[in-house]
Amino acid sequence: MSVLLFGILAVLALITAALMVTARNLVHGVLMMVANFAVIAVMYITLNAPFVAVVQVAVYAGAIMVLFLFIVMLIGEQQLTFDEQLGGQRLYAAVLGLLLAGILLITLVSAAPYAGQSQLTEEFIGRQNVQLVGAQLYTEYLLPFEAASVLLLIAMIGAVVLAKRRLL
Amino acid sequence: MRWDLLAEWIIKAIIILVLLLTGFAYQTWLERKVVSKMQYRIGPNRAGPFGLLLPLADGIKLIFKEELIPAMADKVIFVAAPVVSMIVALLVFAVIPIGPSIIVFGREVTLQLADINVGLMYVLAVSSLGIYGIVLGGWASNNKYALLGGLRSSAQLISYELVLGLALMGSVMLTGTLSLNQIVNAQAYDFWNWLVFLQPLGFLLYVIAAIAEVNRAPFDLPEAEQELTAGYHTEYSGMKFALFFMAEYINMINVSAIAVTMFLGGWRPPFGFIPEWTGPIWFFLKVLAFILVFIWLRATLPRLRYDQLMNFGWRTMLPLAIANVVVTAIAMALRPTPGANTWFVVAVGSVILIIAALLFYRSWSSASMRRRAARQAS
Numbered sequence: 001m002s003v004l005l006f007g008i009l010a011v012l013a014l015i016t017a018a019l020m021v022t023a024r025n026l027v028h029g030v031l032m033m034v035a036n037f038a039v040i041a042v043m044y045i046t047l048n049a050p051f052v053a054v055v056q057v058a059v060y061a062g063a064i065m066v067l068f069l070f071i072v073m074l075i076g077e078q079q080l081t082f083d084e085q086l087g088g089q090r091l092y093a094a095v096l097g098l099l100l101a102g103i104l105l106i107t108l109v110s111a112a113p114y115a116g117q118s119q120l121t122e123e124f125i126g127r128q129n130v131q132l133v134g135a136q137l138y139t140e141y142l143l144p145f146e147a148a149s150v151l152l153l154i155a156m157i158g159a160v161v162l163a164k165r166r167l168l
Numbered sequence: 169m170r171w172d173l174l175a176e177w178i179i180k181a182i183i184i185l186v187l188l189l190t191g192f193a194y195q196t197w198l199e200r201k202v203v204s205k206m207q208y209r210i211g212p213n214r215a216g217p218f219g220l221l222l223p224l225a226d227g228i229k230l231i232f233k234e235e236l237i238p239a240m241a242d243k244v245i246f247v248a249a250p251v252v253s254m255i256v257a258l259l260v261f262a263v264i265p266i267g268p269s270i271i272v273f274g275r276e277v278t279l280q281l282a283d284i285n286v287g288l289m290y291v292l293a294v295s296s297l298g299i300y301g302i303v304l305g306g307w308a309s310n311n312k313y314a315l316l317g318g319l320r321s322s323a324q325l326i327s328y329e330l331v332l333g334l335a336l337m338g339s340v341m342l343t344g345t346l347s348l349n350q351i352v353n354a355q356a357y358d359f360w361n362w363l364v365f366l367q368p369l370g371f372l373l374y375v376i377a378a379i380a381e382v383n384r385a386p387f388d389l390p391e392a393e394q395e396l397t398a399g400y401h402t403e404y405s406g407m408k409f410a411l412f413f414m415a416e417y418i419n420m421i422n423v424s425a426i427a428v429t430m431f432l433g434g435w436r437p438p439f440g441f442i443p444e445w446t447g448p449i450w451f452f453l454k455v456l457a458f459i460l461v462f463i464w465l466r467a468t469l470p471r472l473r474y475d476q477l478m479n480f481g482w483r484t485m486l487p488l489a490i491a492n493v494v495v496t497a498i499a500m501a502l503r504p505t506p507g508a509n510t511w512f513v514v515a516v517g518s519v520i521l522i523i524a525a526l527l528f529y530r531s532w533s534s535a536s537m538r539r540r541a542a543r544q545a546s
Contacts, residue, residue: 025242027242027245027304027307028245031245031304034300050284050285050286050290051286051289054286054289054290054292054293055289055293057293057294057296057297058289058292058293058296061293061296061297062293062296062297062299062329063296063326063329066296066299066300066303066322066326067326069300069303069304069307069322070303070319070322070323073303073307073315073318073319074319130285130286130289130346
């Protein structure tokens with residue numbers, strides 16, 4: 001049952017991802033990405049991680065992709081053409097892509113012996129999922145968490161500086 | 169696979185859908201009646217007694233109207249947008265408890281479709297998807313007014329969603345759960361245990377942000393007739409328009425139901441001695457009160473200007489919502505023993521309320537000072 005469900009979800013995720021990359025119309029591409037996030041969220045639910053699933057929908061599909069859509073509409077899709085503007089970078093892209101694929105493959109192979117031994121056992125499911133995530137985030141992973149928030153802050157300040165350069 | 173459980177879910181889902189759709193229909197009737205009373209008119213009185221058949225007549229009219237799709241519109245998205253709005257509006261109610269467990273034909277049935285442990289987050293996540301219907305509808309119409317309406321609406325929804333979520337966090341911290349059923353149970357048994365008394369500012373912020381979220385007056389800028397004709401649904405007609413209309417009204421029921429669940433004790437009767445099986449009646453009455461407030465505001469207040477809306481959202485509402493979360497956290501950390509000492513939180517809550525009132529007053533008085541200065545300068 002769960003294998004079948006995973007199969008359906010995986011196929012859907014791959015189809016939406018492929019459609020997103022190949023979409024001629026940018027708005028359609030953005031929508032396919034939203035659909036992809038939704039499929040991934042369902043996968044999280046099947047992995048007994050409802051909190052992560054809900055955050056995936058609320059943050060990525062609900063907030064970030066809306067801003068993407070917003071920008072695509074403001075700039076106008078006609079001005080975002082699919083002409084080859086970064087022609088010289090094709091080679092680098094191919095090499096880096098292969099490298100990433102290699103890393104993912106190594107991770108997958110090294111993780112294979114642990115397949116089916118989920119960390120989220122009955123003990124976790126019975127308790128409040130959110131409390132567990134919160135406790136982990138604010139004790140064991142406090143430093144990465146703070147670092148990520150500083151990173152986001154820097155990005156935000158950077159955007160303000162770029163937008164308001166003339167006024168500063 | 170447990171077929172009896174599946175049957176129970178399907179029956180509950182159908183009941184919720186029927187209730188929401190009838191609720192929507194009679195909400196439009198109620199709104200017209202109440203607004204006309206406030207404006208010293210009679211209002212709908214032709215179809216049936218007191219115009220009670222008006223929603224039916226409206227529905228028949230909308231079904232038989234011609235459906236237009238603009239020639240240069242993106243047809244797939246144009247058709248999908250109202251459907252997205254509607255589905256999202258209907259999904260929210262799945263986690264809202266409308267009553268206690270009751271015994272039906274010998275089996276115990278909870279009056280809630282699904283009690284998931286991240287219920288509140290589910291509500292916030294699903295309702296954040298509602299933007300897509302509006303933005304895509306505006307964009308796919310290929311009409312500049314529709315597009316501007318859609319963009320305005322998305323800016324407004326994103327701004328006020330932050331306040332909406334943060335305003336609810338105080339209640340979540342006090343009850344220590346995201347499950348809506350447990351939040352309601354934490355507010356048992358008498359009305360002074362309702363979270364509105366512990367989170368007065370949170371309640372106020374939630375209600376204001378909720379009005380902005382459902383695009384109701386005085387925050388109905390995406391549909392400002394003078395500037396944008398009808399906003400994002402300018403090009404929509406027939407049933408597709410009706411779907412947008414339904415989504416808007418059902419969202420009103422949704423935000424009212426969440427306000428009731430989070431702050432006003434949910435389905436719980438105001439006093440402990442009233443039997444619990446009257447829950448759905450109390451739930452209905454509380455939601456109805458909220459909807460009447462929405463209608464009352466619409467009939468009373470003029471529409472805000474766009475800059476006022478953004479200033480109010482980012483400079484007044486958001487700092488207050490953050491302050492509410494911080495002060496609630498401090499109060500919870502400082503209280504002598506966890507749990508019972510609610511008076512401490514109440515005291516701190518009233519302090520924030522006073523600070524909030526001062527901040528509101530300051531922002532208003534500085535605005536009126538600016539206006540006075542502008543008048544003298546001209």
